[in-house]
Amino acid sequence: MGDGFNEVIHVPTRLRICSILAEVGEAEFGVLRDALKLSDSVLSKHVKVLEQAGFVTVRKGSVNGRTRTWVALNKTGQKAFKAHIEELRKLAAAGDLLNP
Numbered sequence: 001m002g003d004g005f006n007e008v009i010h011v012p013t014r015l016r017i018c019s020i021l022a023e024v025g026e027a028e029f030g031v032l033r034d035a036l037k038l039s040d041s042v043l044s045k046h047v048k049v050l051e052q053a054g055f056v057t058v059r060k061g062s063v064n065g066r067t068r069t070w071v072a073l074n075k076t077g078q079k080a081f082k083a084h085i086e087e088l089r090k091l092a093a094a095g096d097l098l099n100p
Contacts, residue, residue, distance in 0.1 A: 004087030006080050008053045013038070013046050018081045021056065021073035029069040047071055055080055 055077030
């Protein structure tokens with residue numbers, strides 16, 4: 001694949017996470033979980049992979065005495081996501097050329 005294709009981001013759930021975060025900047029864990037219809041453990045595993053890859057920043061804070069977690073696509077993640085989407089567009093365009 002081209003330089004923009006990213007195996008970490010390409011996994012469907014992580015692609016959806018990055019897509020949401022690219023739109024909103026930062027999202028509370030529960031909001032992401034509900035939007036993606038995932039369990040806490042499944043979302044947590046995917047966020048951890050994205051965090052280990054250096055694509056998201058996770059921060060914790062307190063709201064009304066309850067601990068909350070927010071996830072944000074950082075600059076590296078934004079760049080990687082944008083490059084991945086561009087690579088997918090190129091692949092789709094190449095497919096269109098082969099199948100008019």
